Amino acid sequence: MSLQFRVVCVAATLAVFVPMAHGQAATEYRLSNDVPGDWPRQPVRAAHGMVASDEELGSQAGVEILKRGGNAVDAAVATAFALAVVEPAAGNIGGGGFMLVRLADGRTTFFDYREVAPGKASRDMYIGPDGKLDKLASVVGYKSIAVPGTVAGLELALKTYGKLKLSEVMAPAIHLAEDGFPVSEKLARQLEDQRTELQQFSVSRHIFLNDGKMFRAGDTFRQPELAATLKRIARNGAAEFYHGETAKLIADDMQRLGGLITLEDLAHYQPKLRQTLQASYDLDGHKWEVITSPPPSSGGVAIIEALNILRGVPLKGWEDAESVHLVVEAMRRVFADRAAYLADPDFAKVPVEGLTSDCYAKELAATIDLRHASSSQNVKAGVPHPCGVSTSNSRAPQAISLNDGPHTTHFSVVDAAGNAVASTYTLNAYYGSRVTSTAGFLLNDEMDDFTTQPGVPNTLMGLMQSDANAIAPGHRPLSSMTPTMLLRDGTLSFVTGSPGGPTIISATLLSVLNWMRLGMDAQAAINAPRFHHQWLPDVVVMESDFSASLEAALNAQGYTTRRRGHIGLVNAIGVDPKTGERLGAADPRDKGSAVGY
Ligand code: DON
Numbered sequence: 001m002s003l004q005f006r007v008v009c010v011a012a013t014l015a016v017f018v019p020m021a022h023g024q025a026a027t028e029y030r031l032s033n034d035v036p037g038d039w040p041r042q043p044v045r046a047a048h049g050m051v052a053s054d055e056e057l058g059s060q061a062g063v064e065i066l067k068r069g070g071n072a073v074d075a076a077v078a079t080a081f082a083l084a085v086v087e088p089a090a091g092n093i094g095g096g097g098f099m100l101v102r103l104a105d106g107r108t109t110f111f112d113y114r115e116v117a118p119g120k121a122s123r124d125m126y127i128g129p130d131g132k133l134d135k136l137a138s139v140v141g142y143k144s145i146a147v148p149g150t151v152a153g154l155e156l157a158l159k160t161y162g163k164l165k166l167s168e169v170m171a172p173a174i175h176l177a178e179d180g181f182p183v184s185e186k187l188a189r190q191l192e193d194q195r196t197e198l199q200q201f202s203v204s205r206h207i208f209l210n211d212g213k214m215f216r217a218g219d220t221f222r223q224p225e226l227a228a229t230l231k232r233i234a235r236n237g238a239a240e241f242y243h244g245e246t247a248k249l250i251a252d253d254m255q256r257l258g259g260l261i262t263l264e265d266l267a268h269y270q271p272k273l274r275q276t277l278q279a280s281y282d283l284d285g286h287k288w289e290v291i292t293s294p295p296p297s298s299g300g301v302a303i304i305e306a307l308n309i310l311r312g313v314p315l316k317g318w319e320d321a322e323s324v325h326l327v328v329e330a331m332r333r334v335f336a337d338r339a340a341y342l343a344d345p346d347f348a349k350v351p352v353e354g355l356t357s358d359c360y361a362k363e364l365a366a367t368i369d370l371r372h373a374s375s376s377q378n379v380k381a382g383v384p385h386p387c388g389v390s391t392s393n394s395r396a397p398q399a400i401s402l403n404d405g406p407h408t409t410h411f412s413v414v415d416a417a418g419n420a421v422a423s424t425y426t427l428n429a430y431y432g433s434r435v436t437s438t439a440g441f442l443l444n445d446e447m448d449d450f451t452t453q454p455g456v457p458n459t460l461m462g463l464m465q466s467d468a469n470a471i472a473p474g475h476r477p478l479s480s481m482t483p484t485m486l487l488r489d490g491t492l493s494f495v496t497g498s499p500g501g502p503t504i505i506s507a508t509l510l511s512v513l514n515w516m517r518l519g520m521d522a523q524a525a526i527n528a529p530r531f532h533h534q535w536l537p538d539v540v541v542m543e544s545d546f547s548a549s550l551e552a553a554l555n556a557q558g559y560t561t562r563r564r565g566h567i568g569l570v571n572a573i574g575v576d577p578k579t580g581e582r583l584g585a586a587d588p589r590d591k592g593s594a595v596g597y
Helices: 003-017 056-067 072-086 150-161 166-179 185-193 202-208 224-236 238-243 245-257 263-268 299-309 321-341 358-365 503-517 522-527 548-556
Strands: 044-046 050-053 096-102 108-113 272-274 277-283 286-292 408-414 420-426 484-488 491-496 540-543 561-564 572-575 582-585 593-596
Touching: 044 593, 050 056, 050 072, 050 572, 050 582, 056 072, 056 166, 056 408, 056 593, 072 096, 072 150, 072 166, 072 224, 072 408, 072 420, 096 150, 096 286, 096 484, 108 150, 150 166, 150 238, 166 224, 202 224, 224 238, 224 245, 238 245, 238 263, 245 263, 277 299, 277 503, 286 299, 299 321, 299 358, 299 484, 299 503, 321 358, 321 503, 321 548, 408 491, 408 572, 420 484, 420 491, 484 503, 491 503, 503 522, 503 572, 522 572, 522 582, 548 561, 582 593
Parallel strands: 540 561
Antiparallel strands: 044 582, 050 408, 050 593, 096 108, 096 420, 108 272, 277 286, 286 484, 408 420, 484 491, 491 572, 572 582
16 A cells, blocks of 8 residues: 555544544543652643743742733733743843744734844854864853843833833842742752853852852842843833943953954844744634744744644554654654754745645655654655645755753743733753853853754754854844644634753644644643654654553664653643633643642
8 A cells, every 4th residue: 555545544544533632621631640749630720811931930920910910921021031030041131032922812923032143153163273063162151152132022022012011020020139039949959950060150150159159949049130130121121231231241241251242233133023823723623723933943834844744644642652653753754854944034045835835744744654663864854845836856955953952941821811922932051151141140052053063963952954054143043942822713722832952842742732632631731741753863752751562662663762851841821612711731840830810
């Protein structure tokens, strides 16, 4: 039987046998006693609004703003500033990110505040005279820092859709920085883990290592330098960060200590408004719409391409090797295309329409052997094309992508009116470049998301990417961050996203499949075990709580498998289709927190 015919047969079978998947209406996929004892079994339910983030204090800051009459965007900006204080590993004002907004009236917008390469950056800046990549230079220290976008992006989002003033939504963050907050065991452990890296930089050592004395759980962590900077921003707006005293402090540090960013780079930084990517799926009599992230995120294209490949393919759950196999094969093909085609859309021609077309997805689905693993040696980037347009002869550039690294943070917000925000922002690595500005905040190492040397993996993510993602002044490095939402019959249904480098795409995709295709409850959709495949290396990475028998079944199909503690940290919100209640589902893998009212 031809592969194409077999895929069609499966689709036909699906229509008859697969149980109805209503998204949050169906029985929980995981039995409650399947998950570790301290994981929540149920989502947090609330009638009005909900914020789900990595940190309780961050979620509380957002809810405080909702209660004061702010909308979801006001709350998201408040949460982002608060996380910059209480989650220094990833929350930030010295990095960049994406914010996906859907208003209750149906308008959608994507705020792109990704960092850009400074004017003095150059294509081969990390390659030594010996032709070798300096692997540390793009991840630790001053040369790894790209021009931050967070403050400009948050201000733009607030000005576009918020109801409150910047000073109002920043108040919780200023309070947390000035008066301090109790150091959690998580934070104390992270700072200990990062001690060697952070102590190389005097301001990092002073602020985050308590001048070498280190913080213990329960200590109060005050950040007076950050509080002063936040107050100046609250007073003068983003102009303070890009033209004011903060800009001068950043540029002075750079000049003294070997960084590239100048006052001019900061003055020229611009966040962008982009159109969201959208796709729709008819399932069990319901119309589902996916609203997701456009380039320079690679994730939205990947999620739609994967969902298209899996359209009509039966999925039973992640204890079923056949289902895992089909999703892994979709991931493999999507990641091959990611590596070849995705880059900053302001400078590269990214074939978004072709990559997300159903006709192209059908061609890719037809290459999947229903019983056996494909080999990534044979699966190359495809030739994407919109329906009705024949494929050109041009082949994609070859590139490969591997592994992930920590750390980034995703949070979701839904307000009482039904406005929603999905936002992922990052310093790239845990604690970014480990460089702390004299102005009191950590700076990113986002330069490592570029193709640092053609044909050689970049340091943090082990990514080999195409030339379209080469370093050039003003370019945005390619990202995997994928804030995403689902609508069911035109109504907001699910808000999701994750950190995790390339595993962001897999974790976000699985949360969407769990909710939309498998009908899991919101918390079950987050608790369910995750797996990841990114084309190269040709390995299925699986969380440790998958059963040995499932792994054996995958091995029998020809897969190489590897276990990992956890993949992604998805902080999501569902909406109960019957009651309209907000269902906060924070990721228990690293003690996320959903707070509602
Ligand atoms: O934008 C990106 O794709 C990366 N800078 C994200 C890094 C990341 O998620 C690491 N965190 N776990």
